[in-house]
Amino acid sequence: MAKPTLLIVDDEPSSLELLEGYLRDKGFHVACAVTGTECIDKARSLQPDVVILDVRLPDRSGLEILKELRKGENPPYVIIITAFHDMGTTIQAIRSGAFEYIPKPIDVDELEDAIQRALELSRMRRRQAPAGRPRDQEFKKGEIIGKTREMNEIFKTIGVLSANRVNVLIEGETGTGKELVARAIHSHSAWKDQPFVAINCSAIVENLLESELFGHEKGAFTGAVSSKKGMFEIAEAGTLFLDEVGEIPVELQAKLLRVLQEKEFLRVGGEKPLQLKARIIAATNRNLRSMVRKGAFREDLFYRLSVATVRIPPLRDRQADIPMIVDYLLKRIGTELQHRIEGVEEAAMQRMIRYSWPGNVRELENILTRAAILTKGNLITDAVTAPLLNKTHPGKGTDEPPKAPENQPAESERERILRVLNEVHWHYGKACEQLGISRPTLSRRMKLYGIESKSRRGRSS
Numbered sequence: 001m002a003k004p005t006l007l008i009v010d011d012e013p014s015s016l017e018l019l020e021g022y023l024r025d026k027g028f029h030v031a032c033a034v035t036g037t038e039c040i041d042k043a044r045s046l047q048p049d050v051v052i053l054d055v056r057l058p059d060r061s062g063l064e065i066l067k068e069l070r071k072g073e074n075p076p077y078v079i080i081i082t083a084f085h086d087m088g089t090t091i092q093a094i095r096s097g098a099f100e101y102i103p104k105p106i107d108v109d110e111l112e113d114a115i116q117r118a119l120e121l122s123r124m125r126r127r128q129a130p131a132g133r134p135r136d137q138e139f140k141k142g143e144i145i146g147k148t149r150e151m152n153e154i155f156k157t158i159g160v161l162s163a164n165r166v167n168v169l170i171e172g173e174t175g176t177g178k179e180l181v182a183r184a185i186h187s188h189s190a191w192k193d194q195p196f197v198a199i200n201c202s203a204i205v206e207n208l209l210e211s212e213l214f215g216h217e218k219g220a221f222t223g224a225v226s227s228k229k230g231m232f233e234i235a236e237a238g239t240l241f242l243d244e245v246g247e248i249p250v251e252l253q254a255k256l257l258r259v260l261q262e263k264e265f266l267r268v269g270g271e272k273p274l275q276l277k278a279r280i281i282a283a284t285n286r287n288l289r290s291m292v293r294k295g296a297f298r299e300d301l302f303y304r305l306s307v308a309t310v311r312i313p314p315l316r317d318r319q320a321d322i323p324m325i326v327d328y329l330l331k332r333i334g335t336e337l338q339h340r341i342e343g344v345e346e347a348a349m350q351r352m353i354r355y356s357w358p359g360n361v362r363e364l365e366n367i368l369t370r371a372a373i374l375t376k377g378n379l380i381t382d383a384v385t386a387p388l389l390n391k392t393h394p395g396k397g398t399d400e401p402p403k404a405p406e407n408q409p410a411e412s413e414r415e416r417i418l419r420v421l422n423e424v425h426w427h428y429g430k431a432c433e434q435l436g437i438s439r440p441t442l443s444r445r446m447k448l449y450g451i452e453s454k455s456r457r458g459r460s461s
């Protein structure tokens with residue numbers, strides 16, 4: 001095999017030179033870039049095996065660059081280096097497809113160890129994927145999976161509702177696919193080329209929600225330095241999706257009701273009435289009827305919004321859909337993680353069917369993502385899923401007692417770290433994520449417990 005090519009991206013000349021010299025001495029082809037744009041250009045022309053990327057760059061965020069590098073057919077492995085070693089960035093980086101995450105000051109042994117592991121994987125990938133092999137990983141974005149009677153009813157309803165413009169209320173527990181259904185109604189309709197605008201009514205502070213919805217004129221309130229369109233205007237003749245509509249404060253409910261009745265609205269501080277052209281789809285995971293009974297939600301608004309309703313049943317009430325959804329999600333996750341999962345062991349599938357899924361499909365997706373990261377081969381085994389499902393909601397949904405390590409004599413921290421490191425093949429980023437600690441903490445603990453990095457062990461002098 002030809003000399004492996006590395007691309008180092010860092011805007012600090014001194015650290016760039018140091019690394020370049022060191023890695024060149026180790027026998028790599030080394031190219032350098034000092035900005036994000038240069039990095040993308042060189043990655044395109046040189047097709048490096050590994051990119052060593054500083055997250056803090058002058059022109060663009062390193063995480064953005066990372067995502068861009070990881071697109072495409074055979075993306076390079078990316079090792080992130082940074083001085084900002086917090087858990088959040090680590091997780092985000094690993095999620096966005098970083099291979100490893102190394103804090104500054106860089107321990108060169110650790111870096112070389114990561115490079116060697118990345119190159120090993122890239123050799124494996126080349127052996128496994130002969131050029132031109134069709135990708136069978138395709139899945140349609142936004143597809144709603146299900147074959148139960150309940151889901152079939154929902155598909156039919158989507159068909160009916162996409163043909164007319166009545167307001168729709170979508171009800172369902174968290175993670176059941178409410179937004180997915182709202183988007184499907186929009187994208188199957190005749191006005192699918194118009195905007196679909198989503199606003200989460202619970203995520204915006206109360207006194208800004210009105211101007212978010214209706215827009216405002218310059219000077220309407222302190223801080224309104226220029227006029228701004230609201231979501232009703234931005235949605236044009238498309239769909240306005242009011243997520244978590246139950247969280248709209250009572251005073252604003254009155255204004256919203258008036259808009260729906262009169263098909264007209266004013267920007268905050270504005271005088272010219274604007275036409276309401278968008279179709280409204282609202283969603284809630286709360287019981288709006290009982291909120292109406294308690295006086296927390298206006299009854300008249302409730303009726304305006306729920307001309308048609310779609311109720312999505314929780315996942316535990318449509319167990320027969322679980323295997324299909326699992327297959328679908330695994331394809332999607334496999335594409336995201338660049339880690340192909342072929343299937344799920346029968347015992348693991350049975351466990352997932354029995355589980356109660358309080359977080360519904362979103363929780364299923366999270367669990368499968370974690371399982372895909374933890375699993376060694378291409379099959380998700382029950383050994384991997386069992387602790388994931390027991391840990392999140394102990395005792396719920398499974399009829400077996402939780403397995404080790406929880407109810408065994410406490411595993412020492414050293415043993416735990418070693419076990420996790422072995423499970424993730426010494427991928428420090430993944431180990432941190434699983435252990436719930438930051439990179440520097442992991443380094444310190446490894447030193448404390450005398451756990452040596454794998455490269456140093458291999459070299460055992």
Ligand SMILES: Nc1ncnc2c1ncn2[C@@H]1O[C@H](COP(=O)(O)OP(=O)(O)OP(=O)(O)O)[C@@H](O)[C@H]1O
Nearest residue numbers: 143144145173174175176177178179180285361362
């Ligand atoms: N039937 C389904 N088939 C495939 N994917 C699904 C299905 N239902 C939900 N999902 C996926 O699960 C995730 C959660 O869906 P979505 O965001 O639509 O749920 P939600 O009900 O709006 O959740 P929340 O109440 O948390 O806002 C998404 O990634 C979505 O693609």
Ligand SMILES: [Mg+2]
Nearest residue numbers: 175178179243
């Ligand atoms: Mg949602």
